[in-house]
Amino acid sequence: MTDITLNRRDLIPALFPKPDEYLFITGLAGPAKDVCAHTGESENVFAMGGAMGSAVTTALGAALSAPDHKFICVTGDGELMMAIGSLATVSSMGPTNLSIICIDNGCHGETGGQWGHTSLHTDLSMMAEGAGIPKVMTISSADQMNEAKTFIESGEGPRFLWARVLNGPPSKVTRNWDLIQRRQIFKSGFRARQS
Amino acid sequence: MSKSVREDWSRKIFDRLVAEGVELFGYVPDAGNKAIIEMAEESNATKPILLTSEEEGIAICAGADLVEKKAVVCMQSSGVGNCPNFLGLIDGAKFPLLMVVTMRGDYGEQNPWQYPMGQAVEPILEAMGVRCIRVETDVDLGDALEAAIGGAFKAGQAMALILSQRFLGAKPFGGGVN
Numbered sequence: 282m283t284d285i286t287l288n289r290r291d292l293i294p295a296l297f298p299k300p301d302e303y304l305f306i307t308g309l310a311g312p313a314k315d316v317c318a319h320t321g322e323s324e325n326v327f328a329m330g331g332a333m334g335s336a337v338t339t340a341l342g343a344a345l346s347a348p349d350h351k352f353i354c355v356t357g358d359g360e361l362m363m364a365i366g367s368l369a370t371v372s373s374m375g376p377t378n379l380s381i382i383c384i385d386n387g388c389h390g391e392t393g394g395q396w397g398h399t400s401l402h403t404d405l406s407m408m409a410e411g412a413g414i415p416k417v418m419t420i421s422s423a424d425q426m427n428e429a430k431t432f433i434e435s436g437e438g439p440r441f442l443w444a445r446v447l448n449g450p451p452s453k454v455t456r457n458w459d460l461i462q463r464r465q466i467f468k469s470g471f472r473a474r475q476s
Numbered sequence: 477m478s479k480s481v482r483e484d485w486s487r488k489i490f491d492r493l494v495a496e497g498v499e500l501f502g503y504v505p506d507a508g509n510k511a512i513i514e515m516a517e518e519s520n521a522t523k524p525i526l527l528t529s530e531e532e533g534i535a536i537c538a539g540a541d542l543v544e545k546k547a548v549v550c551m552q553s554s555g556v557g558n559c560p561n562f563l564g565l566i567d568g569a570k571f572p573l574l575m576v577v578t579m580r581g582d583y584g585e586q587n588p589w590q591y592p593m594g595q596a597v598e599p600i601l602e603a604m605g606v607r608c609i610r611v612e613t614d615v616d617l618g619d620a621l622e623a624a625i626g627g628a629f630k631a632g633q634a635m636a637l638i639l640s641q642r643f644l645g646a647k648p649f650g651g652g653v654n
Contacts, residue, residue, distance in 0.1 A: 306539065327542055332565035338532040339565075342539025342547055345500060345523060350543070366528025374525055460569040467542050 286422045289384055289446035293319045293355070295426040296382070296433055301325065304471070306343060308336035308356040310391035311451035312384050316355050318452030322463075324470025330458060334364035337381060341371055344379040350474070351378050353433075358385035358399045365408060368441070372413035377437035381414075386448045394448065409441040416440035485617055486511035489576070489637075493548060494521055496625050498574075500540055500547035501525065502533030508578025508644050509550040530555030534562040538571045546629060550576040553638075554593045560604050566634050567605035573634040574624060575606065582641035597638065606634040611643045 293315045297303065300319060305326045307313045313328035320326050329336055340354035361368075361383050371379065387400035399405060406419045418432045420442070429442055457463055490512050493501075501516040502525045503509055516524040527533050533549030540547035551559075556577060566573045580587070581594015598608045607627060611620045624637040 304543075306542075329565070331568070332535075332562050334531070335535040335538070335562045335565055338527075338535035339539040339542070341525075341532075342500060342502075342536030343543045344539070345525070345536075346540040346545035346547070347543035364529075364532070367532055369528055370525065370532055374523075460565075464542065464569040464571065468544065471543050 283421050283445065285445045285447055287420065287425075287444065287446045288423070288449060289315060289386060289444075290449070290452050291423060292384060292426070292444055292446065293452075295423075296430050297353070303351050303353045304343065304347075305353050305355060306336055306340035307354070308360040309333055310357060310360075311386065312336075312355040312357050312360075313456070314451040314454050315384065317456050318454035322454070322456060324466050324473075327463060327467045328456065330456070330460065333360050334367075336360060337364055337367040338370065340379060340381070341367070341374065341376060344376040345374060347471070348376075348378055350471075352376075352380070354379065354381045356381065356383050357390075358383060358387065358397050358405065359389050361405065362398055362403070365412075368409055368412035368414060371439050372415075375415075376439050379439045380433050380442065381409075381439070382433075382442045382444060385443060385445050387445075388448055390448070390451065399445075406441070406443045409443070414439055414441045417443070419443045419445065421445040483511050485614070486515065488617065489621060490515040490519075492621055492625065493574075494519065496546065496629055498546045498548050499523060500536060500545070501550060502527050502536045502547060503550040504530050504533075504552065504555050506550070506552035506555075506578050508552065508639060509576065512550060512576070530558040531562040534559050534566060534573065534575075537573050538565055538569070541571050546572075548574045548576060550578070553577055553579045553581060553597045554590065556597045556600055557593050560600060563601075563604035563606060563634070570632060571634070572628045572632045573606065574628040575601075575636040577636050577638045578644060579639060579641045584641055584645075594641075601636050604634075606636050608636045608638050610638045610640055612640050613643060616643070
């Protein structure tokens with residue numbers, strides 16, 4: 282297996298120096314923390330705190346419904362494995378405005394670091410390619426981040442970035458756990474972007 | 477049920493959903509939703525989304541709502557068992573939701589495999605905060621459709637329009653229990 286040297290806390294800030302340009306849907310746990318810490322959980326972020334597996338298809342529903350906006354789904358390896366079929370659903374619909382980033386630490390960090398399938402033989406880039414996602418990239422070190430940023434910014438999606446990271450802690454952040462309020466904040470932020 | 481009868485009520489449901497502004501139709505194929513999905517394929521106003529699991533359709537409805545659009549999810553009753561985890565997102569954040577559930581394991585069912593999940597549909601949905609509106613006869617459909625659509629998109633509730641097997645007609649089954 283590839284040597285992994287990428288620190289997850291550096292990933293989202295490096296890929297999105299201007300996060301306001303995107304609408305973010307994140308899965309629960311580490312991916313939510315990394316995105317909320319970088320953005321200050323701004324109005325353009327809807328971050329899950331449960332419903333594991335739902336990030337990719339929530340982002341798909343939004344991306345298909347608002348084709349003039351750019352969507353980033355940030356998920357983890359545990360969540361993506363739970364909903365791996367959703368990559369085929371994305372592939373068949375082909376939303377050009379959707380990028381999926383999987384922050385893969387090879388374990389279930391939120392529940393105590395128990396091992397995950399990707400720490401053994403499971404290759405998420407092959408699974409994304411096999412699902413038919415047309416653009417797939419894998420990174421595992423900091424010196425690939427500029428290339429990954431270009432990958433996210435260039436041309437049409439759907440695309441899938443497999444970011445293999447060290448098993449270190451996600452970013453520290455205090456989140457708003459009122460999900461009714463977070464839904465309303467996202468929606469009013471979206472309305473403001475349209476006007 | 478004859479093909480033309482199924483197309484009549486399917487047209488009624490589809491046209492009413494389009495009039496309400498529904499654009500995305502997530503679905504896992506079922507004999508009961510076949511005509512609705514064919515209509516969604518033919519229309520320029522709608523997009524059918526083939527799902528690998530019914531739960532994906534629940535999340536798609538949430539995603540559409542986040543950007544001020546409307547989606548529905550169509551599934552056979554057996555698919556309701558795949559949904560509760562994602563229904564937690566709907567109930568927790570108070571997303572509007574409209575599920576169209578076509579029943580098996582219900583009135584007249586001849587396949588014993590269908591009964592356990594079919595009979596659990598309403599208890600599961602109710603436990604997850606989804607309000608069930610059941611259609612038993614042709615006469616029920618119009619009012620039930622309005623109630624389900626109004627509940628979801630006017631009152632912001634999670635609703636399931638349940639098309640019973642009495643309404644749909646039970647599928648003849650070649651098996652048998654020995």
